[in-house]
């Protein structure tokens with residue numbers, strides 16, 4: 001069984017919002033119609049977005065870290081939003097695990113958005129239906145695109161490559177390897193939704209360097225009475 | 241959660257209707273001989289008026305009311321779909337009950353039994369719409385359903401007492417007594433849920449929300465300056481003083497004043513209690529703390 005998902009590397013995300021704007025651009029130009037913008041040039045602009053980047057500060061000054069945190073629908077394996085929908089407009093696709101809303105069936109009761117723990121569904125105030133991330137289902141299978149472009153818009157837009165896309169049920173996929181080897185985790189595991197999207201934690205990169213690795217003990221300049229070259233760095237023995 | 245007004249009207253109106261129907265049925269069961277069929281026909285009409293008003297107000301909650309019929313299709317999984325079926329079924333049973341009394345068709349107790357079962361099914365469906373949302377811990381508890389049943393029955397019995405004071409005076413006294421007891425019961429069950437919600441510890445924290453295990457995390461930006469659906473739908477947006485005012489209105493209007501009034505002025509008691517129950521439903525929404533609010537603490 002396939003479960004497509006995003007894996008977002010918090011160690012790499014720089015908080016540039018490129019995924020937010022490209023998501024909006026792709027989805028507002030799509031066949032399903034524009035995503036509404038209310039007061040776009042006024043004091044209180046707001047509108048429908050499928051993806052947001054938030055910023056958190058972890059720790060106390062001076063030991064703080066800024067964490068940029070992109071948030072979109074997690075395409076849960078046990079989605080809380082699907083069984084509550086009275087019309088069947090919200091559904092999870094069997095073939096690839098994407099959770100979608102059928103805009104032609106949705107009655108706009110908002111019940112699904114109450115059931116989702118993560119606040120990733122947005123009611124479109126113009127179309128009067130519930131919307132959310134589609135995992136760019138209208139891109140990833142589009143055979144008119146070159147194969148390397150058949151990826152979600154947000155993934156393609158991300159300048160540092162913090163967003164990975166793939167099948168989390170295939171143990172050899174890029175996303176599964178990243179989850180396994182870089183400590184991928186799910187949001188709010190206590191909600192029991194088993195999100196397909198995972199996040200990769202911040203990492204401290206520490207490279208242990210020992211002196212004997214920098215200064216070879218068999219350095220040809222130091223053996224056999226070779227003349228001392230004062231431009232060479234000192235050896236381990238000299239350092240001690 | 242932000243209280244949805246159409247839902248406040250829906251649940252209070254159909255609750256009163258269901259409670260009234262259950263009371264009518266027991267009136268017929270225990271004292272049917274002393275009352276004319278006119279009492280039951282009028283009662284059934286009243287139930288239908290309340291439940292249709294509730295149904296109409298629920299339509300205002302929908303973005304696409306013209307597709308409302310679709311809301312019945314997913315009854316296997318969705319309590320909202322089940323309510324969508326139970327409400328018309330209940331109204332059909334009430335209509336049949338009134339018709340049977342009006343035309344003297346007989347079998348009224350049998351039809352009434354079906355109606356009472358459907359009234360209870362409808363209470364359970366309405367309660368479970370809220371009780372089934374696991375992430376809202378304030379709602380996901382059997383007390384939610386108990387309160388919908390007890391408060392609906394209290395309101396319906398008070399309405400029955402008011403109705404009987406005009407049409408069936410022999411029963412008015414005992415109905416007012418019943419309304420009194422049900423309202424007292426409502427005080428107990430609602431107080432239990434108020435206490436539970438006040439002492440509830442949230443399961444989700446900012447730590448689990450973003451998956452970072454550090455005791456001190458503060459949000460610096462929620463990603464949008466002008467607000468979004470997330471900031472509109474999941475918080476009532478009122479001051480703590482306003483919320484306390486609603487709580488006080490609920491305690492006085494739904495419980496204290498009706499208890500004082502129901503024996504002497506049942507119609508006034510019903511009106512006051514109805515307004516109090518609107519405040520109760522408002523507070524019910526405001527009480528529920530959605531975990532998604534963890535992501536929306538700081539604008540930027």
Ligand code: SF4
Pocket residue numbers: 072073074075076079080081082099115116117118119120121132193195
């Ligand atoms: S993140 Fe929310 S909307 Fe998306 S699948 Fe999970 S429960 Fe549904």
Ligand code: SF4
Pocket residue numbers: 084085086087088089090101105106107108109110111112113129130
């Ligand atoms: S808003 Fe639409 S998708 Fe959500 S539960 Fe209601 S009908 Fe289903």
Ligand code: SF4
Pocket residue numbers: 022023024026027050051072132133134135136152153154155
């Ligand atoms: S997968 Fe597509 S719809 Fe989902 S957040 Fe990315 S760009 Fe937006």
